[in-house]
Amino acid sequence: MAYIPSLQLVPRALNGDLRAIARLLTRAETGTGESRAALDEMFRRAGRAHIVGITGVPGSGKSTLVAKLAATLRTTGRRIAIVAIDPSSPFSGGSILGDRIRMGDLAGDPGVYVRSMATRGAMGGLASGTLEAVDVLDAAGYDVVIIETVGVGQDEVDVARAAHTTVVVSAPGLGDDIQAIKAGILEIADVHVVSKCDKPDANRTIADLKGMLALGLSMAPPPAPGRERWVAPVVATASLRDEGIGELAAAIDRHHRFLDTSGEIDARRKAINERRMLKACEEILRREFERHQNAKVSGLLQQIDARSLSPHAAAGKLLAQMHIEMHSGDNG
């Protein structure tokens, strides 16, 4: 296949051409310079979709839940896209699970688009690439874009917080370490799910979660004057029995309406934009760092190696050097 310049793919993707969409998603994933203008254009054309982040600890059954949820949302006629982020090797940069076979029920439905994404490798970039992929699907006309992430690690939390509605999935009986991790992401949830509620210890998990949430709510400051508070509901699901999926879809839609009617959507959008801009800054920085590897970095590294300069002090010097060049490069 000949390489099609990214900008040529834009009008096709906007028309819903699946192959053009797939190619732009790949380019968002790899983050090549040539695709920059096209991805920027897709961002400008986006903004209509409801972005739903679904995150949860490993073993919480997110993928099955996402497939069932998508099927349920489909019954209202909405077109659904799913971006599933796979943990990927820092070396191979490849996606481990590949495109999802477990999405079986949805196969062949042209109103559902499923895409697994790898991260951009050891140097990071998960957040930017994923959110640019969401832009592509949003601009291409999908009504709901679901981002599925493993809810651990800063990058994953960042992605989850870049959604309009964040769903955090807990599951019974996942052990101490996992509960500790979960506590870190509980606070970003707009909707809680306790999955696998056909398991015997599910009631205790639900009770524990509700207890923690009640405690958190009692300690939270009151909402600012004129602002409403959304109290995140807890939905119990059992995906394999199709239980609770309708309730989850309803809770997600209810949160979407809350954002609109309360005006909270503006604050949410602002927070998302801030975070995206910061992430993009970091990515530009990392690329600059790689470019400067041979020229200036090595001298600083030698000083670090001799312990005459700390990594932090070296970073300050490097940034000061990079800035002039980037600035003159941008304007000169």
Next chain:
Amino acid sequence: MAYIPSLQLVPRALNGDLRAIARLLTRAETGTGESRAALDEMFRRAGRAHIVGITGVPGSGKSTLVAKLAATLRTTGRRIAIVAIDPSSPFSGGSILGDRIRMGDLAGDPGVYVRSMATRGAMGGLASGTLEAVDVLDAAGYDVVIIETVGVGQDEVDVARAAHTTVVVSAPGLGDDIQAIKAGILEIADVHVVSKCDKPDANRTIADLKGMLALGLSMAPPPAPGRERWVAPVVATASLRDEGIGELAAAIDRHHRFLDTSGEIDARRKAINERRMLKACEEILRREFERHQNAKVSGLLQQIDARSLSPHAAAGKLLAQMHIEMHSGDNG
């Protein structure tokens, strides 16, 4: 307690004063500007300790393993420090588990120092803070500094890769999602542990892991001329029965000797320094971003909100603006 300036804590910490060490660790954790010079000084005084990263998926029993390992390493007279990174809330910034009670066996041994660290919150900073804490303990004279992280997420992988010797812990029967995550970190292991080998399905986990490693090795390029290859051993442990801990300690020491005798330690140090400098760059950038929030960022955010500018394009503009100021600030 009166606040003691960080630089005054340095000579005390270098003399092994536990309270001075504890305070410097807290300052590394929170990353206040006042502590910068002191942490830089501790970095310059560090470089003697063997840094061991122990990482593994939630539920793999890392904490128990680390406690047992520390006790075993102690029998050789070495002084051991443990830095355990807790998943922390992006909002509270607090450590969830607090200082470890489960380190019970080690309590009261002045040759072992245990510290739980929180991350620096939603804006990141796990890596820099943790590694500065390691500098403090290294400079304070601990012979082995163990960093315990949950082996998922980019930040955690970065921390694990900042060790001289990285131990990756797997455990039997942790399910599909977890296996997928694990695959992402298998490649950074210098020593593999299969924990909980008193479990019935442990043999299959060991066999699976060895199979994956053999496959990986067969596909790996040959080592560069003149460079030796380290083949990461697989150690089976059962912490509760004290099985395999001696073998693990021996494998870690063997890797340490390999680094020295093969000269690989230089390449390892260089890679660690590079990563630390990049992380420090990112942290400076994040702080700059926060400082500029009101002044310049808001105009760019409005353009993003209106979708006339993509987050990536806005980031480029912001960096170009920041650079001049930082540069003149650094040199003027």
